[in-house]
Amino acid sequence: MTSHHRSLFDKVWDAHLVATRPDGQALLAIDRHFLHEGSFHAFGMIDHAKRPVRRPELTFAVADHYVPSHSRAKPIADPEIANMVTMLEANAGRHGLRHFGLHDPAQGIVHVLAPEQGLTLPGLTIVCGDSHTSTHGAFGALAFGIGATEVSHVLATQTLWQRRPRTMRVTVDGELGAHVTAKDLILAVIGFIGADGAAGHVIEYAGSAIRALSMEGRLTVCNMSIEAGARAGMIAPDDTTFSWIEGRTYAPKGELFDRAVEHWRTLPSDPDAAFDREVSLDAAAIAPSVTWGTSPETAVPVTGAVPDPGAESDPVRAGQMRKMLDYMGLTPGTRLEEVGIDRVFIGSCTNARLEDLRAAAAVLRGRRAVVPGLVVPGSVPVRRQAEAEGLDRVFTDAGLEWGEPGCSMCVGINGDLVPAGERCASTTNRNFPGRQGPNARTHLMSPAMAAAAAVTGKLTDVRTLDVRKLGVS
Amino acid sequence: MDPFVTLTAPAVPLDIANIDTDQLLPARFLKKPRSAGYGNFLLRDERKPGFPLDDPAYAGARVLVTDRNFGCGSSREGAVYALVDGGFRCVVAPSFGDIFAANAAKNGLLTITLPEETVAELRRQLQETPGAAVTVDLPAQTLTGPDGRPLAFAIDPFKKECLIEGLDDVALTLRHQDAIDAFDRADAAARPWLVPGT
Numbered sequence: 001m002t003s004h005h006r007s008l009f010d011k012v013w014d015a016h017l018v019a020t021r022p023d024g025q026a027l028l029a030i031d032r033h034f035l036h037e038g039s040f041h042a043f044g045m046i047d048h049a050k051r052p053v054r055r056p057e058l059t060f061a062v063a064d065h066y067v068p069s070h071s072r073a074k075p076i077a078d079p080e081i082a083n084m085v086t087m088l089e090a091n092a093g094r095h096g097l098r099h100f101g102l103h104d105p106a107q108g109i110v111h112v113l114a115p116e117q118g119l120t121l122p123g124l125t126i127v128c129g130d131s132h133t134s135t136h137g138a139f140g141a142l143a144f145g146i147g148a149t150e151v152s153h154v155l156a157t158q159t160l161w162q163r164r165p166r167t168m169r170v171t172v173d174g175e176l177g178a179h180v181t182a183k184d185l186i187l188a189v190i191g192f193i194g195a196d197g198a199a200g201h202v203i204e205y206a207g208s209a210i211r212a213l214s215m216e217g218r219l220t221v222c223n224m225s226i227e228a229g230a231r232a233g234m235i236a237p238d239d240t241t242f243s244w245i246e247g248r249t250y251a252p253k254g255e256l257f258d259r260a261v262e263h264w265r266t267l268p269s270d271p272d273a274a275f276d277r278e279v280s281l282d283a284a285a286i287a288p289s290v291t292w293g294t295s296p297e298t299a300v301p302v303t304g305a306v307p308d309p310g311a312e313s314d315p316v317r318a319g320q321m322r323k324m325l326d327y328m329g330l331t332p333g334t335r336l337e338e339v340g341i342d343r344v345f346i347g348s349c350t351n352a353r354l355e356d357l358r359a360a361a362a363v364l365r366g367r368r369a370v371v372p373g374l375v376v377p378g379s380v381p382v383r384r385q386a387e388a389e390g391l392d393r394v395f396t397d398a399g400l401e402w403g404e405p406g407c408s409m410c411v412g413i414n415g416d417l418v419p420a421g422e423r424c425a426s427t428t429n430r431n432f433p434g435r436q437g438p439n440a441r442t443h444l445m446s447p448a449m450a451a452a453a454a455v456t457g458k459l460t461d462v463r464t465l466d467v468r469k470l471g472v473s
Numbered sequence: 474m475d476p477f478v479t480l481t482a483p484a485v486p487l488d489i490a491n492i493d494t495d496q497l498l499p500a501r502f503l504k505k506p507r508s509a510g511y512g513n514f515l516l517r518d519e520r521k522p523g524f525p526l527d528d529p530a531y532a533g534a535r536v537l538v539t540d541r542n543f544g545c546g547s548s549r550e551g552a553v554y555a556l557v558d559g560g561f562r563c564v565v566a567p568s569f570g571d572i573f574a575a576n577a578a579k580n581g582l583l584t585i586t587l588p589e590e591t592v593a594e595l596r597r598q599l600q601e602t603p604g605a606a607v608t609v610d611l612p613a614q615t616l617t618g619p620d621g622r623p624l625a626f627a628i629d630p631f632k633k634e635c636l637i638e639g640l641d642d643v644a645l646t647l648r649h650q651d652a653i654d655a656f657d658r659a660d661a662a663a664r665p666w667l668v669p670g671t
Contacts, residue, residue, distance in 0.1 A: 018656045019649045023630035027649055029656055031667060038503060041550065051643065057668050066504075084504050119669055131548040131572055147550035147576035149642070157646045159653060163629055165571075195491055196542035196568045229545060231571050252666035260666045295491045316540070316593065320490050411547075413500045432493045432546060434518045435500075 042151035069403035108379020118248025182217030198230035209283035344373035352378030363451035476639035482535035493546035530603035544573025
């Protein structure tokens with residue numbers, strides 16, 4: 001590979017090579033390391049080995065997975081959950097790390113907070129003990145999730161051993177239709193290539209539909225790269241990226257910012273860069289999407305029907321479809337728009353940014369939800385801005401709860417669970433069995449689609465509702 | 474970490490695709506210390522009557538033979554702890570979640586990737602002769618199923634070395650300390666905006 005035929009991924013990877021072994025393993029320098037409450041295993045490992053944190057100034061701890069969605073005035077009632085939050089604070093304190101705790105004015109879901117604070121920048125290598133770290137690739141960073149042992153390795157050495165992944169370019173050209181969002185786009189990609197379609201690959205998203213997305217939309221797309229099995233997802237940085245970053249708390253300022261932008265402009269893939277695989281989708285053909293099964297790859301247009309395992313020729317596949325339909329309580333052939341829901345959840349690192357909340361509020365304004373639901377903003381700054389725009393009132397007037405920032409009902413470990421057997425219209429990223437609670441049934445969709453489902457009590461094509469635009473861009 | 478060289482043990486087949494790490498270790502167990510032992514948490518919510526892992530015919534299984542995209546989803550290393558503490562040393566599948574496979578190697582759990590048809594045939598054999606043993610020879614990179622036919626598998630040489638030696642990565646990395654220091658010095662000059670708040 002010559003220096004003139006490099007992809008965005010190649011450029012970021014090559015710039016971080018510390019050492020390469022004869023067997024091809026590369027020691028990669030890590031620029032940002034984010035930690036959440038689940039990091040206690042990794043701290044245990046470095047403490048056991050008496051190893052310090054090598055670069056505390058590049059390491060940031062964020063309380064998000066276990067923080068309560070309800071009032072934070074009182075201490076967390078469950079002692080085991082409270083312990084997770086205090087352990088993170090103690091570990092961060094002992095190692096001198098910046099800690100965004102429960103009461104920090106910047107607190108939020110790590111994948112919402114870091115971009116918002118200007119910690120996420122183009123060209124960086126970013127890791128976190130969380131699979132949705134792929135989110136940060138929206139800025140042209142190489143960002144991926146790692147496990148506890150690798151977290152301990154990064155804490156101790158600020159590096160990671162990796163084998164160079166293969167590359168895949170997903171090109172989406174054309175214009176998305178009305179009420180078709182970044183969430184529908186990425187669900188369509190996953191439905192097309194499968195839940196392991198990008199295993200071993202880093203995806204670069206390209207094409208006019210990607211370029212037209214806001215940073216929020218790009219974050220949603222890269223966030224779900226992992227649901228296609230990808231190691232990471234990346235989008236070339238451009239003026240949309242640079243204007244998002246400028247002025248944020250931790251972003252470079254003044255002359256340093258200008259120098260950084262000059263460098264960032266060199267990162268996009270060269271015109272003749274080669275990829276191991278190429279996939280193309282037509283944006284205009286993407287419909288508002290929902291999942292019917294227990295894998296994100298079961299995403300289909302909401303206008304369709306529950307598929308029939310009887311039409312599947314492979315008996316093992318047919319059996320797996322029956323198992324999913326049984327778990328989901330669905331009958332083959334049922335029109336998706338006839339499927340009733342029990343509750344909605346609007347939130348998560350996929351869809352809890354301002355643009356998401358605005359889209360949901362645009363559907364809910366002046367309407368009532370016929371099922372219970374919870375709206376959880378991605379961060380305190382998102383929550384404050386949403387309140388300044390009156391979005392919280394739109395949600396509460398519709399009968400939905402307005403929560404405090406965190407992972408909440410997406411991962412179901414702070415106490416927010418979908419009750420067993422209930423069907424949830426959810427803006428999250430995973431519909432796995434038990435993900436939102438034992439025997440909970442999850443249908444993934446966009447914030448506008450979840451809001452529409454709240455209004456009708458069924459899976460609903462948001463385009464069939466008269467949606468008045470909010471007076472904001 | 475316990476070295477992995479060879480293993481002969483019963484194998485259990487699981488005809489389920491996309492077994493994710495939320496299933497392998499349900500989220501409510503994530504806050505448990507490792508000292509609690511994670512074996513009892515393994516696939517806890519899947520343990521319905523007739524589940525192969527509870528079938529006495531497969532008692533003592535140390536190898537799991539399953540379907541595509543095993544270990545997809547969350548990066549929780551606890552999913553690997555649950556398998557290891559549950560007695561497993563090897564998982565065979567047509568594909569794995571990348572993060573799961575990396576976590577597995579760090580904990581002495583060998584992941585073997587073989588073509589979909591080959592794995593399906595292996596599962597069929599194990600269903601026909603429940604409790605049959607398989608043999609894994611990591612140095613030779615072969616897996617021998619109940620029919621006695623050795624199947625060659627590929628593995629990253631680095632992963633293979635770490636598994637066979639039971640190596641601690643950090644110790645290995647610290648041998649490159651000079652290169653890391655040199656990288657950091659050069660990088661600080663090239664990207665002065667790297668450290669936030671400077």
